Amino acid sequence: MTQSQHLRRNFIDGQWDPAESGLTRENTNPADVSDRIGEFAESGGVDVDRAVDAATAALPGWRGLGPVRRAEFLARAGTLLTERAEEFAAVITREQGKLLAEARGEVARARAVLDFTAGQARLLGGVTAPAEDERTFAYTFRRPIGVVGLVSPWNFPLAIPMWKAAPALLSGCTAVLKPSPLTPLTAALLVEVFQQAGVPDGVLNLVQGDVAAGEALVANPAVAGISFTGSLAVGTAIQTVGADRLLRTQLELGGKNAVVVCDDADLDRAVDAVVHGAFGQAGQRCSATSRAVVDVRVREEFLERLVPRVAGLRVGPGDDPASQVCPVVNTVRRDAALSAIAGAQRDGGKVLCGGGPEERADLPQGCYVQPTVIRDVPWNSELAQEEVFGPVLAVVHADGFDDAIRIANSVKYGMSATVFTASQSRAFEAVERFEAGMLHVNRPGVGAYAHLPHTGAKASQYGPPECSPQVWDFYTAWHSACIAY
Structure with missing residues (x-):
């Protein structure tokens, strides 16, 4: 199996597998539509459920490592990203269309986000608080929310998946990434980098596809949160579908x-x-x-x-x-x-x-x-x-x-x-x-x-920002503890 062949598949529980249905979708170069990049998996609910199950199984072990240990994987991924920077830039240009200089800038932005996120490992804590009772210790701490779905767009096919995946992993969540079907190869390369960095099987999974895969990810009851970047119409639909089970959402939508x-x-x-x-x-x-x-x-x-x-x-x-x-x-x-x-x-x-x-x-x-x-x-x-x-x-x-x-x-x-x-x-x-x-x-x-909130107002944003310390308010939940001694 060549590299290009395995990158056209889903990545679930550490394995590159085709969609269960065998269906594929063609990806072409917008600068020259005769340039066929390849046929990528067109996934459905079965594939998504497999990925969510893998993320669920991997969650206890990954959460148990603690943020400082998890940051080591992000640091290794950053080194690999830098070593493969020109490869990433060329792929971004070929499948998304942007200028090579713009693609190189996106790779640099992704690395900056990764570095910033890894640096947050020793800050991801809580506070001690005064207790009202004698011989009582009171404090707060964060806990990862669980399995998260990351739904990313085509316009920044590396930077946006990175600024979702990196904080998800550092927080202790496990994840299923569903990128845009217009830019599947860049997302596959990103997941491969995390694989090569040693991230354990099941922690970060990739499911390629379009609407069917996205809908299945939002509907899966084991998914605790959805981070989505895209249109207002789709973001509103995600919010509506998830409302019955109080799905946590982070929605970055349109702009004018x-x-x-x-x-x-x-x-x-x-x-x-x-x-x-x-x-x-x-x-x-x-x-x-x-x-x-x-x-x-x-x-x-x-x-x-x-x-x-x-x-x-x-x-x-x-x-x-x-x-x-x-x-x-x-x-x-x-x-x-x-x-x-x-x-x-x-x-x-x-x-x-x-x-x-x-x-x-x-x-x-x-x-x-x-x-x-x-x-x-x-x-x-x-x-x-x-x-x-x-x-x-x-x-x-x-x-x-x-x-x-x-x-x-x-x-x-x-x-x-x-x-x-x-x-x-x-x-x-x-x-x-x-x-x-x-x-x-x-x-x-x-x-x-990378250290300032990437956020909008009104119909441009719902939920916590991305790319800043405020991102932890999506991937983690606050807890308090009072211990009598």
């Missing part, structure tokens, strides 16, 4: 993020940030800049600087050093982006650049969308309110600071928000008034440090 450009902003810095936030990774980030809310007093000057920059971006395969914007992940996302552009035009928006598929003669047949800027987008129109997840920027005008904050907060989501201003007072006021989880001033509105 705004960069507010005030009339005193440094326009060059603002343009740099908007180009990076809107068109990096072809706009396929939960924190992507999808709206530029620009004060009417500087709108024309802002557009004069922005549009030539965007129009000059070169779209192409992620492994081409000349490419500046990668393809979107598949034809579904391409068509959704093109449909959103057409809808914006019907609502009165004017396309200033882009607006269609990228179809140059030198491009292979892939899922390419031109970086698109649309002006005069009504603040309450579909493009200004709903997530696109593609390289499409809506420019909405605002009449002053208060109006800009109102528009930024007008959506149901609240993942990230950014303001560009020279006024310290406005900067702090914006941070106070933005209805979002991750806030930025005079810098790009994407990304956060």
